[in-house]
């Protein structure tokens with residue numbers, strides 16, 4: 001009943017029968033506990049999630065050795081947790097390391113790239129979507145209460161919807177409202193207390209407890225995704241979007257590959273879920289910092305005005321002339337710490353790490369937080385300081401420990417898109433508006449709400465038009 005540590009396995013806290021190390025972690029937010037355990041047991045330590053064997057990786061050295069240098073050994077995903085019940089191990093994000101994952105990852109990367117080129121490029125889609133955001137913000141001028149939460153989720157999910165379905169949704173559309181509510185709820189439940197209990201105690205898995213909400217939420221998102229009727233209007237060989245491209249591929253490869261209509265639905269949901277909550281929570285955190293540090297906001301605006309003088313709108317290439325903006329965006333990502341424990345990995349074979357033996361089938365928690373704020377890697381690890389990314393000459397540089405997208409074979413496949421979104425959204429909005437912390441709002445609260453993604457606590461902002 002009490003799990004036994006394998007030989008030469010990393011050390012860790014004493015393990016209890018059934019519960020493993022569940023009592024060593026705050027189920028509401030285990031990040032502080034992981035910091036404490038790192039101090040006690042070192043950069044690589046073990047942890048039992050109920051009966052499941054897990055290893056936590058802390059700091060750049062351990063994370064790099066595992067997911068980059070020994071990437072393939074650490075590139076699996078666990079297949080028997082609450083999260084897998086809903087995705088049936090398909091798609092990309094939670095698929096195990098193997099042919100189906102590889103084929104779907106390759107297809108997604110290629111399609112994102114193809115739909116990002118030429119006419120209707122990704123850049124145009126983002127800038128087009130921003131016109132709706134600008135309208136929303138303009139309507140709130142003169143009030144103290146622009147509410148950025150839903151707005152940034154809408155932008156991020158509409159950008160992906162355009163790639164997937166070739167269409168965007170009005171911000172009050174049923175699809176987008178239901179979809180966003182369901183995925184934001186699920187990213188909180190899926191690594192919260194109920195998921196931990198579900199994963200630790202098989203005996204409770206069929207009881208009508210709150211984790212069942214994850215399944216209902218997933219069914220809702222599935223229904224709305226399936227609702228996108230594509231087949232009737234598509235022209236084979238002339239794809240309008242990712243769904244068309246997938247259906248083309250399915251016809252081409254037939255039964256010989258892992259492609260199937262069921263996989264397509266999971267893939268679409270994967271991309272929507274992975275691309276919405278991450279980008280929007282990063283933007284929420286970035287704006288919270290800019291609201292509380294008006295001098296940094298102003299410095300960004302000066303650089304934007306200078307570089308974009310005479311130009312109607314920003315393009316992604318402009319980033320090369322905006323070292324300060326680049327530094328602010330990277331610093332915002334570092335402090336946002338959007339996916340603090342990455343997505344759980346799983347060892348694909350018996351392997352070694354920093355002198356320890358780690359058997360095949362061990363869950364790996366990659367503590368990205370510990371790298372993004374590691375002492376010794378940053379000039380200022382705990383404060384919002386754009387200078388973390390600027391050299392003495394004011395030029396932008398990226399330290400090795402900047403890994404909000406993780407790294408190695410499983411590195412975020414939306415990194416290129418996310419970086420383009422963050423740049424164009426921040427630059428366009430900061431050029432047009434000044435964002436001010438409302439006088440009646442007290443002090444900004446930077447304590448995040450824990451989940452697969454960290455979220456800022458809800459806040460309001462005052463918006464003024466800038467005269468350029």
Ligand code: HEM
Nearest residue numbers: 092093274275278279339342343405406410412413414418
């Ligand atoms: C600021 C925004 C984003 C952040 C911080 C972020 C971060 C991450 C992280 C940490 C992972 C886990 C990597 C690992 O397991 O080692 C991941 C995976 C993934 N992300 Fe992102 N992401 C962002 C935006 C996006 C966008 C816009 C998309 C959609 C196109 C996307 C799609 C994915 C997918 C499909 C995976 C799974 C990759 C795999 O398992 O092979 N992400 N992301």
